[in-house]
Amino acid sequence: MFSKSFKKLSIASRNLSTSRQNNIKVAVAGASGGIGQPLSLLLKQCPLITELSLYDIVHTPGVAADLSHIETPARVNGYMGPDQLKDSFKGADIIVIPAGVPRKPGMTRDDLFNTNASIVRDLAKAAAEVAPKACLAIISNPVNSTVPIAAEVFKKAGVFDPKKIFGVTTLDIVRANTFIAEAKQLNPLDVKVPVIGGHSGVTIIPLISQAKPSVLFTPEELKPLTVRIQEAGTEVVKAKAGAGSATLSMAYAGARFTISLIKAMKGESNIIECGFVQSDITEASFFSTPLLLGKNGIDKNLGIGELSPFEKDLLKEAIPELKKNIKKGVDFANRT
Numbered sequence: 001m002f003s004k005s006f007k008k009l010s011i012a013s014r015n016l017s018t019s020r021q022n023n024i025k026v027a028v029a030g031a032s033g034g035i036g037q038p039l040s041l042l043l044k045q046c047p048l049i050t051e052l053s054l055y056d057i058v059h060t061p062g063v064a065a066d067l068s069h070i071e072t073p074a075r076v077n078g079y080m081g082p083d084q085l086k087d088s089f090k091g092a093d094i095i096v097i098p099a100g101v102p103r104k105p106g107m108t109r110d111d112l113f114n115t116n117a118s119i120v121r122d123l124a125k126a127a128a129e130v131a132p133k134a135c136l137a138i139i140s141n142p143v144n145s146t147v148p149i150a151a152e153v154f155k156k157a158g159v160f161d162p163k164k165i166f167g168v169t170t171l172d173i174v175r176a177n178t179f180i181a182e183a184k185q186l187n188p189l190d191v192k193v194p195v196i197g198g199h200s201g202v203t204i205i206p207l208i209s210q211a212k213p214s215v216l217f218t219p220e221e222l223k224p225l226t227v228r229i230q231e232a233g234t235e236v237v238k239a240k241a242g243a244g245s246a247t248l249s250m251a252y253a254g255a256r257f258t259i260s261l262i263k264a265m266k267g268e269s270n271i272i273e274c275g276f277v278q279s280d281i282t283e284a285s286f287f288s289t290p291l292l293l294g295k296n297g298i299d300k301n302l303g304i305g306e307l308s309p310f311e312k313d314l315l316k317e318a319i320p321e322l323k324k325n326i327k328k329g330v331d332f333a334n335r336t
């Protein structure tokens, strides 16, 4: 009798200590927003997450109370306002940042710089202080500049690890997969298209020549398809007519990227996602490529592979714009 209950107890405590080792805390900054709320909902559904920390300058108590009733393991805590920022990030394994203003029709992503640069800088400062080993997944636009800002902040604090700061470009891949599946009548779940470069206009470079399964387009088809992928964000901004930009598809893409990071952290092999990271693959010091993810962020940058002549031209056009966007972010971080 005694030995049976002792056995039960020791199994229970073994399970508890395994689950302690397996704790994954994800913080979302901007959690009350158009992206933040559905992203937090999708993350709450992920059984691998044990703590979901929701930070925003408004409304997080309500969002957290609402999500906390969902019957999944993640404990949900809401934090509101700058006084609670560091508590929300403390101990996080991953910090996802969709904080900041979205575009309205007629605006470029770069037009968001004046507002969003300082928001990302301040969030990165807090992360560098209380969660320097966390992976950062930055969604806030302009991604081509906000990622270099966060990296500079981490460098200044002496805690920069280039394997752990990512700009989330997953939505570009999701769109490329969807549009190509539509064009070729394939199941979108079977299509995988790498999209490299950055996350705005001509810096978005879909590598359709590397699509899996392999697909063929005439030059007359390839050009408009590429432009549609590059301008898909604007397509949504126009359709929303002043009510913001992509939120639901971005929440899906952000959750996909975050859950891939978690799976890799937990030792699952062959987890590959594109991400905008510090890079020496091209002349641009930050560049998105397929990345093999591991226990500590990037295991290996998989590079750009063989480009078609059409894609080489896209790359040539993207580099000057990317370099300009990156410099703007770096200069801002060093000035302020």
Ligand SMILES: NC(=O)c1ccc[n+]([C@@H]2O[C@H](COP(=O)([O-])OP(=O)(O)OC[C@H]3O[C@@H](n4cnc5c(N)ncnc54)[C@H](O)[C@@H]3O)[C@@H](O)[C@H]2O)c1
Pocket (backbone or CB within 6 Å): 029, 030, 031, 032, 033, 034, 035, 036, 055, 056, 057, 058, 098, 099, 100, 101, 102, 103, 112, 116, 119, 138, 139, 140, 141, 142, 143, 168, 169, 170, 171, 172, 199, 244, 245, 246, 247, 250
């Ligand atoms: N990377 C991508 O592919 C991609 C896709 C879509 C949108 N975005 C970008 O994501 C950002 C957010 O878009 P959205 O539609 O969710 O906007 P939104 O306005 O609906 O939500 C933004 C949220 O950020 C919060 N916020 C503002 N300042 C903050 C601060 N200092 N700290 C914490 N939270 C703060 C706001 O209170 C709000 O809840 C925009 O910059 C948008 O351009 C990026």
Ligand SMILES: O=C(O)C[C@H](O)C(=O)O
Pocket (backbone or CB within 6 Å): 102, 103, 109, 141, 171, 199, 232, 233, 234, 236, 237, 245, 246
């Ligand atoms: O287009 C935008 O402004 C938002 C986002 O970057 C997107 O690609 O949908």
